[in-house]
Amino acid sequence: MKTTNRIFSYSIILIFSISLTACSGSDGMDGAIGSQGPAGVNGQNGVDGQNGVDGNANVIASNWLDADWNLTNDPTNKVMRIPITEISQDVLRDNTLVMVYLMQYGTSSIYTVPSAGRWFNTWYSFTFGNNSLNYDGIIITLKSTDGVALTEYQSTANRGNRFRYILIPANTASGKSSIDYSNYNEVIKHYGLSY
Numbered sequence: 001m002k003t004t005n006r007i008f009s010y011s012i013i014l015i016f017s018i019s020l021t022a023c024s025g026s027d028g029m030d031g032a033i034g035s036q037g038p039a040g041v042n043g044q045n046g047v048d049g050q051n052g053v054d055g056n057a058n059v060i061a062s063n064w065l066d067a068d069w070n071l072t073n074d075p076t077n078k079v080m081r082i083p084i085t086e087i088s089q090d091v092l093r094d095n096t097l098v099m100v101y102l103m104q105y106g107t108s109s110i111y112t113v114p115s116a117g118r119w120f121n122t123w124y125s126f127t128f129g130n131n132s133l134n135y136d137g138i139i140i141t142l143k144s145t146d147g148v149a150l151t152e153y154q155s156t157a158n159r160g161n162r163f164r165y166i167l168i169p170a171n172t173a174s175g176k177s178s179i180d181y182s183n184y185n186e187v188i189k190h191y192g193l194s195y
Helices: 002-023 088-093 182-190
Strands: 077-083 096-103 109-115 124-130 137-144 160-168
Touching: 096 124, 096 137, 109 124, 109 182, 160 182
Parallel strands: none
Antiparallel strands: 077 137, 096 109, 096 160, 124 137
């Protein structure tokens, strides 16, 4: 029996030695690269950012302002004051192009002030600045040119009489001589202003 155990032990050692020798060899060749897997799901789009400031940030435009004859409201002569506080007095007085536009009842046209607007017997004009340190606005005047009382169609806000000013500092206006400032649509388009 001792012989059988010994033979069995030698056999085990021999099998173990053969398996160790058989396992140690050189690496085999790499296999072929497999095909690419499917694309992953697209991520969600990010939130849009805010629009930037207009390129002509120094240009100031009012909203359309109702006619409000707050200084003089006579039948043939009307005067209103529009305060302007958006920019400094030095810029207002010395280095700013001031444009005033008029919208009126019964027409889609926008008129440059000074003008008669759409009426033959009126004159709309404005002044800006009077060399006073405290002056901060535009004075708009409406006059009857024939002495006949002005009608509500020519003067009142409830009949569509509105004004808008646009302030264009000299450094923004310089080099822009090709613009027709009497053409309201051209001005707002050029400066990127809302209608």
